[in-house]
Every structure is written in structure tokens, then in C-alpha cells.
Amino acid sequence: MNRILLAISLIVAGIFFLIRWAGFISFQTETAVGAIFIIFGLINADLSLRKNNRKVFLISAIMFLCGVSLLVKSIFFLPDTRGLVLVSILFISGSALLVLFLENVSQKIFLWSGIILAALSIISLTLLRMIGLFRLTNQIANLFEIFWPIILTLFGMSLFINRKK
Secondary structure, eight states, rough: OHHHHHHHHHHHHHHHHHHHHTTSSSSOHHHHHHHHHHHHHHHHHHHHHTTEEHHHHHHHHHHHHHHHHHHHHHHHHHHSSSHHHHHHHHHHHHHHHHHHHHHHOOHHHHHHHHHHHHHHHHHHHHHHHTTTTHHHHHHHHHHHHHHHHHHHHHHHHHHHHHHHH
């Protein structure tokens, strides 16, 4: 991935969230993260296609699709949102691996990994909800929401400072 693009994205995201936390602007967290993932995924996917780097393209496509999922969730105010995000990430990852399998049929690992992740998305939608695991993840995510603007800003600054090493 392009480290400079990642560093700038993290710094901008951290600053926006700090400005929101200070009360100067108001937006939903999912809207901002979704937009950042979409923009970062598109730019990085374009760069990876130019360099013919399939690994980076896969990660960029997953980030783009996760951004779309977050943006749709925030715009339409869907219930049980964190569970929806987990299911979306698993399904998107499985779908991306199946697309990679269709591109290179000799790589059976893409097929099996894609099937497993798609099946895990269905299992997480049904079984994990019955167990009550989503309540635990909501509590962890609420705690993480407090500290992540600072973490994003510091991580982006460290990537930006160490970009030439």
C-alpha cells in the first residue's frame, strides 16, 4: 500500500474526529470512516492496478466495499449496526477471494477461503447473535471509540515521519 496515502488518510481522519469531539462539526462516525475507506480504497486500487499488485488490489477492494457498507449503514440507520459490519466484512472478504479464484482458477486456496468466509458471515449472523457475542463486541467498541482519534493521528504521524526509512 502507499504509505504516504495511508499516513495522510489517518492524519486527516484523526483530525476530523478530534474536531467532531470538540463540537465544531457534527457527523456520524460511520459516515466519515465509510467515506475515508471508499476514497482510500479507490485510490489505492487504481495504484495497485497500474503496478499489477494483486495483494494490494484485494485489500483495497475490501476496504472500498467495507466503506460502502459503513456508508449505507449510516445513511439508512440500520439496527444492530456492529453486527451488520462484522457480517459485511466477512462476506465482502469471502466475495473478494472468490473473485480472485475466478481470475486464477488454479489457486484453490482462494476458492476455499472465500467459501469459508462467506459461510462464517452467515454463521455470525445467526449463531453468534443467539450466543450474545454481539453485546460483548459492542462494549469493546464503545471503549475503543473514546481513544481511536488519538491512535489514528499518532499512527498516521509515525508513518508519515518514517516514510523514508
